[in-house]
Amino acid sequence: MLEALTKKLKSAGYKLTAPRLGILRVFAQSQGRPMSAEDIFAQLEPRNECRCDLASIYRTLNLLEFTKIIRQSDVFGGVAHYELAGEHRHHIICRSCHKTEPLKLCQLKEQEKQFARLGYREISHRLEFSGLCPTCA
Amino acid sequence: MLEALTKKLKSAGYKLTAPRLGILRVFAQSQGRPMSAEDIFAQLEPRNECRCDLASIYRTLNLLEFTKIIRQSDVFGGVAHYELAGEHRHHIICRSCHKTEPLKLCQLKEQEKQFARLGYREISHRLEFSGLCPTCA
DNA sequence: ATTTTTATTGCAAATGATTTGCAATTATAA
DNA sequence: TTATAATTGCAAATCATTTGCAATAAAAAT
Numbered sequence: 001m002l003e004a005l006t007k008k009l010k011s012a013g014y015k016l017t018a019p020r021l022g023i024l025r026v027f028a029q030s031q032g033r034p035m036s037a038e039d040i041f042a043q044l045e046p047r048n049e050c051r052c053d054l055a056s057i058y059r060t061l062n063l064l065e066f067t068k069i070i071r072q073s074d075v076f077g078g079v080a081h082y083e084l085a086g087e088h089r090h091h092i093i094c095r096s097c098h099k100t101e102p103l104k105l106c107q108l109k110e111q112e113k114q115f116a117r118l119g120y121r122e123i124s125h126r127l128e129f130s131g132l133c134p135t136c137a
Numbered sequence: 138m139l140e141a142l143t144k145k146l147k148s149a150g151y152k153l154t155a156p157r158l159g160i161l162r163v164f165a166q167s168q169g170r171p172m173s174a175e176d177i178f179a180q181l182e183p184r185n186e187c188r189c190d191l192a193s194i195y196r197t198l199n200l201l202e203f204t205k206i207i208r209q210s211d212v213f214g215g216v217a218h219y220e221l222a223g224e225h226r227h228h229i230i231c232r233s234c235h236k237t238e239p240l241k242l243c244q245l246k247e248q249e250k251q252f253a254r255l256g257y258r259e260i261s262h263r264l265e266f267s268g269l270c271p272t273c274a
Numbered sequence: 275a276t277t278t279t280t281a282t283t284g285c286a287a288a289t290g291a292t293t294t295g296c297a298a299t300t301a302t303a304a
Numbered sequence: 305t306t307a308t309a310a311t312t313g314c315a316a317a318t319c320a321t322t323t324g325c326a327a328t329a330a331a332a333a334t
Contacts, residue, residue: 016301018300055313058292062293079290079291080291092252120268122269123229125264127262137257151282152282153330154282155329191321192283193282195321215319216319276333281328286324287322288324289320290320291320292318293316294317295315297312299312303306304305304307
């Protein structure tokens with residue numbers, strides 16, 4: 001998993017540095033939960049893997065998005081969250097505690113095809129449910 | 138249309154001021170296109186209706202959202218966009234020129250009901266399509 | 275109609291997320 | 305092992321948004 005991600009980055013012509021490796025590791029273990037820069041920062045291991053600056057995390061997020069290794073999943077309260085680009089997933093997000101759960105289904109490809117017929121290109125969509133989770137409700 | 142909006146605001150117990158009236162007017166004429174604070178600022182008529190501060194626009198947007206007159210529609214690269222809460226609508230947004238077109242359909246209520254059965258409350262969703270519009274493609 | 279009360283405004287300064295310039299560092303190519 | 309070019313950390317800059325506060329204006333009370 002992590003293997004595949006690092007390979008993708010290198011074959012896109014970028015160096016594999018400690019911060020990048022750490023961030024990819026966090027994504028690899030994220031279970032599909034969208035994460036903010038701060039979330040990732042908090043999950044890095046300063047002892048062994050890297051003690052890196054928030055600025056580097058932002059730079060790395062931009063790079064990983066550019067190389068299509070991750071994608072922006074949602075912007076919640078002005079804070080961008082990212083997830084691995086691999087699987088196409090949607091979520092339900094608690095408006096109170098921000099806990100996020102992935103969903104499996106997505107029947108929206110039909111809709112995209114209709115737009116394609118109208119001349120749109122490179123179509124994608126973003127679908128997020130929100131509400132108060134059972135705990136917060 | 139504008140009439141109904143101002144009435145809603147007043148009956149919620151808020152004063153009808155020049156900035157608020159101007160902002161509601163902009164929404165009333167917005168054709169369902171999501172707008173940012175800056176977008177609205179640019180559409181106010183400083184001559185006759187009001188020359189108001191951006192801070193007041195932000196404050197008014199928060200108030201209108203709180204009173205459920207408008208709702209946040211999507212977050213575009215960290216910039217919040219709003220639209221009238223009246224109709225439930227989704228959009229397709231051009232990633233290049235940011236032109237936005239409203240869509241009519243939405244078959245996602247079923248999904249929401251499923252979440253409700255799991256204990257989620259106050260459920261809503263946000264669905265946006267994006268791509269390159271026929272002009273930009 | 276005038277005054278009083280209280281919400282709302284404008285301005286400027288504060289905030290919070292994200293970006294950027296630059297010198298120092300480090301991964302990779304040579 | 306050294307050279308070179310990308311990447312980093314740090315601090316300062318930026319951008320969207322929020323907030324404190326004194327001045328203003330809308331609606332309520334007279």
